[in-house]
Amino acid sequence: MSPPARGDGDGAKGFFTDTTVCIGCKACETACKQWNQLPDDGMAFAGMSYDNTGELGASTWRHVAFVETATEGLGEDAGRDGLAWLFSSDVCKHCERAGCLENCPTGAIVRTEFGGVYVQPDVCNGCGYCIVGCPFGVIDRRDEDGRAWKCTLCYDRTKDGQEPACAKACPTDSIQYGDVEELKARAQERLATLHERGATETYLYGAGEDGQPGTGGLNAFFLLAAEPERYNLPPDPVAPARKAGQAWAAAGIAGLATAAAMLGAVLTRGRGR
Amino acid sequence: MSGAPDDGRNVDPRLGALTGEAAGQAPRGRGAPPPQAPPVEDGGSPTYYERPVIKAPVWKRSIAAYFWLGGAAGAAATLGAVAQLAAPVELRGLVVSCRRVTAVAGAASTAILIDDLGRPERFLNMLRVVRPSSPMSVGAWVLAGLGSACAPAVALAGAGGRLGRAGDVAGLAAGALGMPLAGYTAVLLNNTVVPVWYATHRTLPPFFVASGTVAATGLLELTRLSAPERRVVHRLGVAARVADLLTARAVEREAGRVERVARPLRDGASGALWRASSGMVGASLALGLLPRRARAARRAGAVLGALGSLAARVAIVQAGVRSARDPRATFELQRAGLGGASATGRAAVSGPGGRRATD
Amino acid sequence: MAECHPVGFRWVMEAKRRGATIIHVDPRFSRTSAVADLHVPIRAGSDIVFLGALVRHVIESERYFREYVVEYTNAPAIVDRRFRDTEDLDGLFSGWDPERRSYDNESWQYEGQAVPPAARDSETFTGEAHSERATQTGHSHRDPTLQDPRCVFQILRRHFARYTPEMVQDACGVSPEAFGRVADALCDNSGRERTSAFCYAVGWTQHSVGVQYIRTAAILQLLLGNIGRPGGGIMALRGHASIQGSTDIPTLYNLLPGYLPMPKAPMDGSFEEYVATHGATGGWWANFPKYAVSFLRAWWGEAATGENGWCFDHLPRLTGDHSHMTTVAEMAEGKVRGYFVMGENPTVGSMNGALHRTALRKLDWLVVRDFRPTETAEFWRDAPEIARGEVRTEDIDTEVFFFPCAAHTEKAGTFTNTQRLLQWRERAIDPPGDCRSELQFMHALALRMKKLYAESSEMKDRPIQDLVWDYPTHGPHDEPVAEAVVAEISGYRMEDRAPVSGFSELADDGSTACGCWIYSGSYAGGVNQAARRRPRTEQSWVAPEWGWAWPANRRILYNRASADPEGRPWSDRKAYVWWDEEAGAWTGHDVPDFIQGRAPWYRPPEGATGVDLISGTDPFVMQADGKAWLYAPTGILDGPLPTHYEPRESVMENPLYGQQCNPARMEWHRADNPYHRAVDDPRFPYLITTYRLTEHHTAGAMSRWLSWLSELQPEMFCEVSPELARERGLTHGGWATITTARAEIEARVMVTARMTPLRVRRRVVHTIGLPYHWASQGLVRGDSTNELIPFVADPTVSIQESKALTGTIAPGRRSRAGARR
Numbered sequence A: 001m002s003p004p005a006r007g008d009g010d011g012a013k014g015f016f017t018d019t020t021v022c023i024g025c026k027a028c029e030t031a032c033k034q035w036n037q038l039p040d041d042g043m044a045f046a047g048m049s050y051d052n053t054g055e056l057g058a059s060t061w062r063h064v065a066f067v068e069t070a071t072e073g074l075g076e077d078a079g080r081d082g083l084a085w086l087f088s089s090d091v092c093k094h095c096e097r098a099g100c101l102e103n104c105p106t107g108a109i110v111r112t113e114f115g116g117v118y119v120q121p122d123v124c125n126g127c128g129y130c131i132v133g134c135p136f137g138v139i140d141r142r143d144e145d146g147r148a149w150k151c152t153l154c155y156d157r158t159k160d161g162q163e164p165a166c167a168k169a170c171p172t173d174s175i176q177y178g179d180v181e182e183l184k185a186r187a188q189e190r191l192a193t194l195h196e197r198g199a200t201e202t203y204l205y206g207a208g209e210d211g212q213p214g215t216g217g218l219n220a221f222f223l224l225a226a227e228p229e230r231y232n233l234p235p236d237p238v239a240p241a242r243k244a245g246q247a248w249a250a251a252g253i254a255g256l257a258t259a260a261a262m263l264g265a266v267l268t269r270g271r272g273r
Numbered sequence B: 001m002s003g004a005p006d007d008g009r010n011v012d013p014r015l016g017a018l019t020g021e022a023a024g025q026a027p028r029g030r031g032a033p034p035p036q037a038p039p040v041e042d043g044g045s046p047t048y049y050e051r052p053v054i055k056a057p058v059w060k061r062s063i064a065a066y067f068w069l070g071g072a073a074g075a076a077a078t079l080g081a082v083a084q085l086a087a088p089v090e091l092r093g094l095v096v097s098c099r100r101v102t103a104v105a106g107a108a109s110t111a112i113l114i115d116d117l118g119r120p121e122r123f124l125n126m127l128r129v130v131r132p133s134s135p136m137s138v139g140a141w142v143l144a145g146l147g148s149a150c151a152p153a154v155a156l157a158g159a160g161g162r163l164g165r166a167g168d169v170a171g172l173a174a175g176a177l178g179m180p181l182a183g184y185t186a187v188l189l190n191n192t193v194v195p196v197w198y199a200t201h202r203t204l205p206p207f208f209v210a211s212g213t214v215a216a217t218g219l220l221e222l223t224r225l226s227a228p229e230r231r232v233v234h235r236l237g238v239a240a241r242v243a244d245l246l247t248a249r250a251v252e253r254e255a256g257r258v259e260r261v262a263r264p265l266r267d268g269a270s271g272a273l274w275r276a277s278s279g280m281v282g283a284s285l286a287l288g289l290l291p292r293r294a295r296a297a298r299r300a301g302a303v304l305g306a307l308g309s310l311a312a313r314v315a316i317v318q319a320g321v322r323s324a325r326d327p328r329a330t331f332e333l334q335r336a337g338l339g340g341a342s343a344t345g346r347a348a349v350s351g352p353g354g355r356r357a358t359d
Numbered sequence C: 001m002a003e004c005h006p007v008g009f010r011w012v013m014e015a016k017r018r019g020a021t022i023i024h025v026d027p028r029f030s031r032t033s034a035v036a037d038l039h040v041p042i043r044a045g046s047d048i049v050f051l052g053a054l055v056r057h058v059i060e061s062e063r064y065f066r067e068y069v070v071e072y073t074n075a076p077a078i079v080d081r082r083f084r085d086t087e088d089l090d091g092l093f094s095g096w097d098p099e100r101r102s103y104d105n106e107s108w109q110y111e112g113q114a115v116p117p118a119a120r121d122s123e124t125f126t127g128e129a130h131s132e133r134a135t136q137t138g139h140s141h142r143d144p145t146l147q148d149p150r151c152v153f154q155i156l157r158r159h160f161a162r163y164t165p166e167m168v169q170d171a172c173g174v175s176p177e178a179f180g181r182v183a184d185a186l187c188d189n190s191g192r193e194r195t196s197a198f199c200y201a202v203g204w205t206q207h208s209v210g211v212q213y214i215r216t217a218a219i220l221q222l223l224l225g226n227i228g229r230p231g232g233g234i235m236a237l238r239g240h241a242s243i244q245g246s247t248d249i250p251t252l253y254n255l256l257p258g259y260l261p262m263p264k265a266p267m268d269g270s271f272e273e274y275v276a277t278h279g280a281t282g283g284w285w286a287n288f289p290k291y292a293v294s295f296l297r298a299w300w301g302e303a304a305t306g307e308n309g310w311c312f313d314h315l316p317r318l319t320g321d322h323s324h325m326t327t328v329a330e331m332a333e334g335k336v337r338g339y340f341v342m343g344e345n346p347t348v349g350s351m352n353g354a355l356h357r358t359a360l361r362k363l364d365w366l367v368v369r370d371f372r373p374t375e376t377a378e379f380w381r382d383a384p385e386i387a388r389g390e391v392r393t394e395d396i397d398t399e400v401f402f403f404p405c406a407a408h409t410e411k412a413g414t415f416t417n418t419q420r421l422l423q424w425r426e427r428a429i430d431p432p433g434d435c436r437s438e439l440q441f442m443h444a445l446a447l448r449m450k451k452l453y454a455e456s457s458e459m460k461d462r463p464i465q466d467l468v469w470d471y472p473t474h475g476p477h478d479e480p481v482a483e484a485v486v487a488e489i490s491g492y493r494m495e496d497r498a499p500v501s502g503f504s505e506l507a508d509d510g511s512t513a514c515g516c517w518i519y520s521g522s523y524a525g526g527v528n529q530a531a532r533r534r535p536r537t538e539q540s541w542v543a544p545e546w547g548w549a550w551p552a553n554r555r556i557l558y559n560r561a562s563a564d565p566e567g568r569p570w571s572d573r574k575a576y577v578w579w580d581e582e583a584g585a586w587t588g589h590d591v592p593d594f595i596q597g598r599a600p601w602y603r604p605p606e607g608a609t610g611v612d613l614i615s616g617t618d619p620f621v622m623q624a625d626g627k628a629w630l631y632a633p634t635g636i637l638d639g640p641l642p643t644h645y646e647p648r649e650s651v652m653e654n655p656l657y658g659q660q661c662n663p664a665r666m667e668w669h670r671a672d673n674p675y676h677r678a679v680d681d682p683r684f685p686y687l688i689t690t691y692r693l694t695e696h697h698t699a700g701a702m703s704r705w706l707s708w709l710s711e712l713q714p715e716m717f718c719e720v721s722p723e724l725a726r727e728r729g730l731t732h733g734g735w736a737t738i739t740t741a742r743a744e745i746e747a748r749v750m751v752t753a754r755m756t757p758l759r760v761r762r763r764v765v766h767t768i769g770l771p772y773h774w775a776s777q778g779l780v781r782g783d784s785t786n787e788l789i790p791f792v793a794d795p796t797v798s799i800q801e802s803k804a805l806t807g808t809i810a811p812g813r814r815s816r817a818g819a820r821r
Ligand SMILES: Nc1nc2c(c(=O)[nH]1)N[C@H]1C(S)=C(S)[C@@H](COP(=O)(O)OP(=O)(O)OC[C@H]3O[C@@H](n4cnc5c(=O)[nH]c(N)nc54)[C@H](O)[C@@H]3O)O[C@H]1N2
Pocket: C001, C003, C004, C005, C025, C026, C027, C028, C030, C042, C043, C044, C045, C046, C047, C200, C201, C202, C203, C204, C237, C238, C239, C240, C689, C690, C691, C692, C693, C694, C695, C696, C697, C698, C699, C803, C804
């Protein structure tokens, strides 16, 4: 059983999402919903730039974030020099140390042969513990159903040697699917080019254990152009189980101390009425 | 699906159907409409339109009662076992009361857990695998073990001879699982990404154990006991209440390393409830220390203690939900070096902005 | 382009990856701006000033490609001495007739030489000059030094002399710095070694001077030598997936397939007259009779004979303008009785929805073919005026027939894309329920009509009786075999129905039939060329074996211009098509767009006729003079040179001329189509522009019914700058009401810095941005933007002015009655 299954090593597949070439077309989000036959999340104007679906969830497994960065000196004919509109297609990260998987008490969440983190719907019992185990707020429970759902890394496509629907639909190759190690190399190259061209604010998010020790690295990692918080990504996420040892220890000590106190109380009870 | 036509050009109701063993159970939804944020965000530290970065726990409110009952059952089970070892004859009454309390509380907590899962057989799924990395898995086994040990212990409490001895063995087994049951629920919360839970690794478990013992002693004080038994429970109760109050402050301090993380324990409904819990425990302690205590006062103290312990659990759960809804709690916790860095000893905060001082 | 052509835009991103500079000129900051190197916010409706200033910059700073300009364009041509420019007449050209509100273009002609337009539209060309024409290509009077004050080049220079960077600031709200950056980037990236491309779509076309926007870009690209060369050109990013196809094989009232003109009364009385008017004795169009005869043979087969003028009289004659808005206006007068709406949702997509519905109410019958009942099909029970109680359903007599249609995935056929590329599509799934393809519907309709008129002996019914209609069918619903239609369009020999290899095999003696000469060869060798799918990795970078491009599978038109007059590539880097001396032939990466074997130094001998008149240095073979037109002596109704006119409804006076708007624009003066004051209407102080969102498609019937798309943009909204929001008290996420003289609509408010107030002429112009995808049906509903917009159009192609108008905005929802102002 433990240590929990890891996704790295031979032939783990994943995504390199290069947000600097994303055009915010949402083809990925739509393709995912179509392939997986997911319902809409309601029809409400969110006022969050062009993002009306808001976040990843039980029925949105790809989500495109729209970030309008503030500009200096807004005001008549001040111009809009600082203006930037960043797009990023978010998805389950298929973490090396997957909080959801490590938390799942039923073994419903497994690591596939492609290194993907996959929820087996017939095993999930809806306990919801994976949901608070995910440092990225990805997996969620579907209200009309009671089970936890998220990106499957298109297990049903990759099994047949097809690339995931979202990557297939992406017109600009902002989403690149492939061998994680190979993708990392490609990402490093791209980053170098961007820095040469002066885009020094760009960086890789979650590429490899060094990039993100808390999760041991992400099989779906990103090239970003602003602080992670702006894309609703945590700056230094961690799979919570990494700290469980301390908690167990504290619980153990407390338990022994209490047992001792009980013994004390019993021994010092004294006699008679 | 907002009435999309079924002409094969939209969600296919057949393909999209939610089928399978676990389908068709509907816990209450959390359909909060998305907030409307200004497109150009204010001076505050950046978030994504103030949206939560992690998902809030989906458990029903009753989960707090589950934690509380588990704590009481666990503490009672252990006390019963200790008493049985140290003074099997003189404290027989206490031993039996402990087993009863354990049985009732344990059964009730199991019932609540199952209710939260939706269907009884869902609980059995928990026992499909042993997953040490999942406190919920460990807890499920502990609860199952304690439950199955406690049942004969209670049933055979009155019996003598072989059966009686078998019951005693079961009682000891239950006792051995008592502390784990009282403590694991804290670890279960620590082992999440909810900032206020995650940030209290060292202090939440001791608090839960102490608070569980407060609950147990409170319930025991309501049962009929001999004088010495009463003294045992009373002394343990006093110690437990003191420990409860001290560890509660420790929890606040540990969470307070990042101001934003501790907020739910300071203000709002959860904060009020949290303070109220300490107030009640404090009050019950005071009543407990009154010389020549009247029976009424003693009972009042017992009830206050038990309720205080329950209030604490509710407060912690509520605080967690609030903490999860506040993206800055997560961001600032991690910027302060309490995320992956502290867990792995390897500092790596992604992207520009470096580390932001928090307090 | 990222918004509306995301799949095509992948190549722009690929170019950017390789270091290309992307410039986006647009009033609003869109998804395209987000990934562009430079976004230039411009006042909607002012681009001719911006582009004209670039023309001026290129000329004045001598950055033009001189050899290309002298040899390949009409820059040296001397123009008739009667010609007067807008500089002389304060915004009018010579030949203006105030009564007819149109131009007589006689004075625009070349000195001593009249030429017809490449698109054979005789409305703008009077037959008389024929005798003079076509004794040669090139120009009888020319000045290669470009010094003659009456040469095109000098006229062009004077015409744009006042289009300065300062004027750009004044008219477009674009700073001289920003303008400078664009000008330098463009010039530095043009010439022998490098080329630049322009991409445009309806942000440029939907103006009362739409055609001239594109003309200005064409002039600029010609001056820079960016036409007919790899990496150059002007890309018209077309609309619906095959809108290019529907212009080639037109749904346009005044064209026949392959841009053959629809015969007009009275001048096209007989086939001979038709050929005389539109053909030419010299130049490429000497082939006109071959294409026309083959076309008539395709329609009427053996019945079309030389004796009966190839059944030319079976074709109706145009008596006037039957463009979209004109027809609808006449419909509202009760002059139209029946109306087919197939693949269109005009009460939402077209201007002035209310006027449209008024027209529909006057019909006897209306046929709508769509996925599901659209607002157009439902106009009789679900419309603002019915909600307001102004119209009662019981009072509407129109009989409405609704036919559910098959979607593009549910039928086979071709799409012709922006690049003239035909791509074949297989049927992926069968259409649900009663849905049928257009092909099936038209086939069934044709058979019924033939049956209906079979017995008739009336002359007027002969066209239907003689019509060749022998398409094989398959499947349970007698779906015609789409390949058979392609084969007919591509052309065949009459005697054995053997496919022709291309239009070069077409004859004027009736021995060939061809549905559309420019598509000839798309079924060459009996192979469906459009279905070719060789991956680009397995062929040259031009990828000639992916699909099939008209004409003759050429990927770049006029590519003879990619070589210098001697036939050598302008540079190795930009080598594309060149003259191979040994082979004595044109060769290169693409199919050469020139008369094969014609040497660069060929000059037409005395008395040469037909295509022999085209010299070796005439790359633009479709033009009568073989040269590209900087100056258009004919073919365009509102002037030989682009001139800046303000939109019909504008927030400012024309900064350049006394003439405020395009004098030749089309207008419809009627009570239900009221106009604002041309300038500064105090009631309507703001500029409104309209556009699309990636998440929806045009009038919405393809996206508003689909949950996956609807949830992405669930509500009609307007985009305003924080400054305008402050000025009008609009709150982000709240409601606003947008009003014009035509109607008022409500929308959610999106306050965003992506909208920019522009300073023009010591005043600030605020723009209200409106997507136009919503209406009263579907999963997501909202008010329709086009209720706000009047009928106004460009004279040459009668496209509506929907990109720049005036209006006002106020916080709150509209009055439930939605009363008109
Ligand atoms: N997703 C999606 N794709 C589509 C369509 C769709 O509805 N949805 N429609 C298809 C069709 S039919 C067509 S015709 C094409 C249209 O494709 P586009 O022309 O790209 O579509 P629009 O958004 O109408 O207009 C483009 C831009 O023109 C800008 N604009 C407005 N006025 C002016 C002006 O005066 N000058 C300049 N420079 N820019 C101006 C608008 O701000 C807008 O950003 O898209 C096709 N593709």
